[in-house]
Amino acid sequence: MEVKILGAGPAGLSAAITAVRRGNEAVVYERRADCGGRFKGDLQGLENWSSKIDVLEEFESRGIRTSGFYTAPFRELLLTEGRRGLRRVETSRPMFYLVKRGIVEGSIDQGLKKQAIEMGVRIEFNSCKTEKDVDIVATGPRRERIVAVDKGIVFSTSTEDIAVALINDKAAYKAYAYLLVTGGYGCMCTVVFGDLKKLDESFEETVRAFGGMFRFEVKNPVPVGGSASFYMGADGFVRNGRFYAGEAAGLQDAAFGFGIRSAVISGSMATESLIDGKDYKKEARGKYMRYMEATFTLRLLWEHGLARIYPDLYNAAGKINKEMPLWLSGLFYRDTLINRGLFPLAQRILGDRREEGRSATGVEGSKAFME
Numbered sequence: 617m618e619v620k621i622l623g624a625g626p627a628g629l630s631a632a633i634t635a636v637r638r639g640n641e642a643v644v645y646e647r648r649a650d651c652g653g654r655f656k657g658d659l660q661g662l663e664n665w666s667s668k669i670d671v672l673e674e675f676e677s678r679g680i681r682t683s684g685f686y687t688a689p690f691r692e693l694l695l696t697e698g699r700r701g702l703r704r705v706e707t708s709r710p711m712f713y714l715v716k717r718g719i720v721e722g723s724i725d726q727g728l729k730k731q732a733i734e735m736g737v738r739i740e741f742n743s744c745k746t747e748k749d750v751d752i753v754a755t756g757p758r759r760e761r762i763v764a765v766d767k768g769i770v771f772s773t774s775t776e777d778i779a780v781a782l783i784n785d786k787a788a789y790k791a792y793a794y795l796l797v798t799g800g801y802g803c804m805c806t807v808v809f810g811d812l813k814k815l816d817e818s819f820e821e822t823v824r825a826f827g828g829m830f831r832f833e834v835k836n837p838v839p840v841g842g843s844a845s846f847y848m849g850a851d852g853f854v855r856n857g858r859f860y861a862g863e864a865a866g867l868q869d870a871a872f873g874f875g876i877r878s879a880v881i882s883g884s885m886a887t888e889s890l891i892d893g894k895d896y897k898k899e900a901r902g903k904y905m906r907y908m909e910a911t912f913t914l915r916l917l918w919e920h921g922l923a924r925i926y927p928d929l930y931n932a933a934g935k936i937n938k939e940m941p942l943w944l945s946g947l948f949y950r951d952t953l954i955n956r957g958l959f960p961l962a963q964r965i966l967g968d969r970r971e972e973g974r975s976a977t978g979v980e981g982s983k984a985f986m987e
C-alpha cells in the first residue's frame with residue numbers, strides 16, 4: 617500500500633520511514649519548501665528521562681537512524697533561579713541529547729529527510745494537499761491551541777559546552793530559560809507559558825540574567841522562536857478515519873514542551889497501526905494517556921511550588937547518586953498513584969484558568985482526553 621502523510625516534521629518523516637521499512641510505499645506532502653522550515657537552527661533537547669529506554673535506542677528500534685543527525689549527549693545540567701548561584705546536576709546516563717532543528721546541516725529534520733529519501737519515500741514540497749487527501753496527519757501544533765511560546769537567539773561561539781536552565785518567572789514566566797552551547801554553537805532562549813504577551817520582557821530579562829552569570833561569546837546571532845500546543849482529545853489520535861501523530865494529535869509534554877520524542881514514536885506507531893489494521897487510538901492512548909496526565913500534573917506542581925525548589929531538589933538528588941536525578945524525573949512522568957490522584961485537580965485548576973481567559977494550558981484537551 618502507499619501511505620499518504622501530511623507534514624514532513626519528525627512525526628511525518630518517522631511515519632514515512634516506518635512505512636517503507638515495512639515494505640510499503642510512502643508519500644509525504646509538506647507545505648513548506650523544505651523539512652525543518654519551522655525552525656532556524658535552534659538547539660532542542662531530546663529528553664531522555666521519561667522512560668528508562670534510551671531515546672536514541674528507542675528510535676533505532678523503530679528503524680529511525682540516529683547517526684544521520686547531530687546528537688550531543690549531556691550528563692550535566694546547571695540549574696539556577698538567578699539569585700543563589702548555580703546548582704550542578706550530574707547523571708550517569710545522558711539526561712538529554714541536544715539536536716539541531718531547521719534547514720541546517722546536521723539537523724534532525726534534514727537527517728530524517730535524507731534517510732526517508734534514501735529509503736524511497738517521496739516528499740512533495742510546497743504542497744497544497746489537505747487532511748482529507750491523506751492517511752496520517754502530522755502537521756504540528758494547532759494554532760488555535762497555542763499554550764507556550766519561545767524566543768531567543770542561536771549563535772556561534774568559542775565558549776565551552778554548557779547547559780544551564782534558569783527558573784525564574786521574570787526571565788521565563790511559569791517556565792524556564794536556557795543557555796546551551798555544544799561544539800561552538802549556542803542557543804539562548806526563554807519559554808513562557810500561559811501569559812504569552814510576557815515573552816519580550818522575559819527574553820530581555822533572560823539576556824540580562826545570563827549575561828550577569830557567565831562570560832560567553834556571541835557571534836552572528838540569529839533570532840529563533842516558536843510556539844507549542846497541547847491537545848489530547850477524544851478525537852486527538854483518530855478523526856474521520858485519519859490517524860494523527862505528534863503535535864497534531866496534541867502530543868506534547870504539557871509541563872515543559874518536549875515533543876520530539878513522542879512525535880517520532882507516535883508517527884511510527886500510526887503507520888504500524890495502519891499497516892497491521894490495529895486500533896491506533898487504543899494503542900496510542902495506551903502509550904500516552906498516563907504520560908499526558910502526568911505532564912499535566914507536573915505542570916500543576918511546577919506552578920505551585922516545585923519550580924522554586926527544583927534546583928535544590930535536583931542538586932540534592934544528584935548528591936545521593938548519579939542515577940537519582942533521572943529516577944526523580946521518571947517519577948514525575950510515570951503512571952504513579954500520586955500522578956493519578958492529582959490529575960483531576962490539575963485538570964480543574966488549569967481548566968479554571970482557561971475559563972478565566974488567562975491561559976489555555978491545554979486543559980480543554982485534557983478533559984476530552986479522559987472521555
Ligand SMILES: Cc1cc2nc3c(=O)[nH]c(=O)nc-3n(C[C@H](O)[C@H](O)[C@H](O)COP(=O)(O)OP(=O)(O)OC[C@H]3O[C@@H](n4cnc5c(N)ncnc54)[C@H](O)[C@@H]3O)c2cc1C
Nearest residue numbers: 623625626627647660661756766842843862863874875876
Ligand atoms: C521554540 C521551540 C522549542 C522547542 N524545544 C523542544 C525541545 O527542546 N525538545 C523537544 O522535544 N521539543 C521541543 N519543542 C517541541 C517540538 O519542536 C515539537 O514537539 C516537534 O517538532 C513536533 O513534531 P511534529 O512532527 O509533530 O510537528 P512539526 O515539527 O511542527 O512538523 C510539522 C510539519 O508539518 C508541516 N505542515 C503543517 N501544516 C501543514 C499542511 N497543512 N500541509 C502540509 N504540511 C504541513 C509543517 O510545515 C512542518 O514541517 C520545541 C518547540 C518550539 C516551538
